[in-house]
Amino acid sequence: MKHKIMFIRFVYWFGAIADLLLFLDMLLIVFFGVSVSLPVGTGHAYQYILPGYAALMPGWTLVLLWAQVKPIERKPRNKRYCTSGLPL
Numbered sequence: 001m002k003h004k005i006m007f008i009r010f011v012y013w014f015g016a017i018a019d020l021l022l023f024l025d026m027l028l029i030v031f032f033g034v035s036v037s038l039p040v041g042t043g044h045a046y047q048y049i050l051p052g053y054a055a056l057m058p059g060w061t062l063v064l065l066w067a068q069v070k071p072i073e074r075k076p077r078n079k080r081y082c083t084s085g086l087p088l
């Protein structure tokens with residue numbers, strides 16, 4: 001069980017760090033027009049949507065960090081609920 005928790009925490013931390021690095025790269029694109037890892041698009045749709053994605057990335061990073069605190073304890077115990085939380 002301990003290895004399972006360590007693996008889950010590792011995956012959450014890996015995702016949080018990857019999201020944080022991607023967020024910083026998106027900020028570079030939004031403010032300076034340069035990127036370290038992403039191809040910088042010049043289309044209007046790309047320039048329009050990227051700040052929105054950049055605004056959502058820190059929130060998702062925080063959700064991943066919060067989720068790794070007690071991943072097994074928050075596991076749903078009642079199997080009557082589907083993934084949306086609505087009763088079947």
